[in-house]
Amino acid sequence: MNASPVIAVTGLHRGENPQPGSAVIRSLRRVYPELRIIGLVYDSLESGLFSEEDAPDAAFTMSYPGAGEEAFWERLDAIREIERFDVLIPCLDAEMGPLVDAPEKLRERGIRACLPTAASFQCRDKAKLAELCERTHCRTPQTLAVSDVNSLHQAALTLGGNVFVKGRYYEARHAITPAAREAAYWHMLEQWGAPVLVQENVPGEEYNVIGLGDGRGHMLGSCAIRKMLRTASGKGFGGMVVRDPQLDAIAQSLIAELRWNGPFELEFVKSEGPKGEYCLIEINPRFPAWCDFPSTLNCNLPAAALELALGWQPREALRHASPGKFFIRHAIDMTGDIRDLAALTTTGQFFRQPCEIIPHPVTSRSL
Amino acid sequence: MKLVSLPNRIYPSGQPHDAALSADSASFDFHTVTWQADGFGFDATSGEFFTASPTALMVMKALSEEESRLQILDRLTARFEVTQSTAERDLETFLAELGHIGLVPEAN
Numbered sequence A: 001m002n003a004s005p006v007i008a009v010t011g012l013h014r015g016e017n018p019q020p021g022s023a024v025i026r027s028l029r030r031v032y033p034e035l036r037i038i039g040l041v042y043d044s045l046e047s048g049l050f051s052e053e054d055a056p057d058a059a060f061t062m063s064y065p066g067a068g069e070e071a072f073w074e075r076l077d078a079i080r081e082i083e084r085f086d087v088l089i090p091c092l093d094a095e096m097g098p099l100v101d102a103p104e105k106l107r108e109r110g111i112r113a114c115l116p117t118a119a120s121f122q123c124r125d126k127a128k129l130a131e132l133c134e135r136t137h138c139r140t141p142q143t144l145a146v147s148d149v150n151s152l153h154q155a156a157l158t159l160g161g162n163v164f165v166k167g168r169y170y171e172a173r174h175a176i177t178p179a180a181r182e183a184a185y186w187h188m189l190e191q192w193g194a195p196v197l198v199q200e201n202v203p204g205e206e207y208n209v210i211g212l213g214d215g216r217g218h219m220l221g222s223c224a225i226r227k228m229l230r231t232a233s234g235k236g237f238g239g240m241v242v243r244d245p246q247l248d249a250i251a252q253s254l255i256a257e258l259r260w261n262g263p264f265e266l267e268f269v270k271s272e273g274p275k276g277e278y279c280l281i282e283i284n285p286r287f288p289a290w291c292d293f294p295s296t297l298n299c300n301l302p303a304a305a306l307e308l309a310l311g312w313q314p315r316e317a318l319r320h321a322s323p324g325k326f327f328i329r330h331a332i333d334m335t336g337d338i339r340d341l342a343a344l345t346t347t348g349q350f351f352r353q354p355c356e357i358i359p360h361p362v363t364s365r366s367l
Numbered sequence B: 001m002k003l004v005s006l007p008n009r010i011y012p013s014g015q016p017h018d019a020a021l022s023a024d025s026a027s028f029d030f031h032t033v034t035w036q037a038d039g040f041g042f043d044a045t046s047g048e049f050f051t052a053s054p055t056a057l058m059v060m061k062a063l064s065e066e067e068s069r070l071q072i073l074d075r076l077t078a079r080f081e082v083t084q085s086t087a088e089r090d091l092e093t094f095l096a097e098l099g100h101i102g103l104v105p106e107a108n
Helices: A021-031 A069-082 A093-100 A103-108 A118-123 A126-136 A149-158 A178-192 A246-257 A300-312 A340-348 B054-064 B069-079 B084-100
Strands: A006-010 A036-041 A058-061 A087-089 A141-145 A162-166 A174-175 A196-200 A204-214 A219-230 A234-242 A261-271 A276-285 A327-328 A347-352 B001-003 B027-030 B033-036 B040-043 B047-053
Touching: A006 A021, A021 A036, A021 A300, A021 B084, A087 A141, A093 A118, A093 A261, A118 A126, A118 A246, A126 A141, A126 A246, A126 A276, A149 A162, A149 A178, A149 A196, A162 A178, A174 A178, A204 A234, A204 A246, A204 A276, A204 A300, A219 A246, A246 A261, A246 A276, A246 B040, A261 A300, A276 B033, A300 B001, A340 A347, A347 B069, B027 B084, B033 B054, B054 B069, B054 B084, B069 B084
Parallel strands: A006 A036, A006 A087, A036 A058, B001 B047
Antiparallel strands: A058 A347, A141 A196, A162 A174, A162 A196, A204 A219, A204 A261, A219 A234, A234 A327, A261 A276, B027 B033, B033 B040, B040 B047
């Protein structure tokens, strides 16, 4: 291992559906500003590469997950010939399966990671959520896995017609009409492969819990929010910290049952009405894109995950964020340089240079 | 953000808040919501927030201090030109509305 560990992070694009990598980097640098961080990217236009505040020190293009596991490991080895990173923080759903299924491949390379076991990873699969919820007495909307159009429509009818069509790893679309269902089905199949999930729609407010499991059934820290703003595709663009003992207890029982190791996000809908109950929609096996928000409130989960992966003593206990604190996402424009783009496109790597200041053409005026 | 107010237009509904109704404390808890003297309420368990009219705030504060309905009706009739029966009907409507938006336990 390097004297000062080098960290690799994926998922650096903060577009319409923001990925978590840049938020992870930002959180890590809050605690370890000198940490060397490299980005593993799938596209040379991942926006986080061009950020002033949370860009990696260097970036390398990866082979797409669709290229197969062999290509994935070969590329990882080639990158490590140049940058021998010590810790990997995967931030994309599609990456998790191959890593969780082959922890020995990480171990034999000396790469540390904070990952769940294959068994607990499987138990939180969208198609198996009902079994997990039955064991933990948690409500979950009925979800059916389908692999053809006939079974899609049959499943939707069984669930009352008003459903969400969801990708195996990511994305969901609300669909009421058969045409909308079918369009969503083909989209999910093309993007994420079979099976496609059809989930009963539970109207209500959305709540998310981010946390870090220690692999022995405990949460090292967590933060719960109510989604305040949503994009057209349902992504949270603002969230308010809440502290509901009932929600905390449900989250604790799920993580205890899974003996979850590493970062997670639990997504719930609380059904409408005074007696509304929390329904578990899905469990994401990684940090969400809003993971830097709790870090501003003394609950730095990415830094704690790094310490857990390295076997370091935690700096301090993670605190509960105060209810009433909220985040609003704010999209801004990044300035890139064609030289960086060229380097990444032609050689598959670029190393960040000191920022070039572009002087403003007009001298400042006093008002 | 939800607005919490009594139904009858005889009660003041907007800002500024009547100092006499809310000046005796900076904030108070009623059910799961913490109400500020300016009528802003925040529910830490659900993350929802509300605004209340000065009269609604006065009624909720009285309820939080376990005043009886009779005492609350006396307050309303003493302060506003409203008959006992109208005040009683308004209070019942208001309490039902609180229950509907989940601001009081169902038993209330």
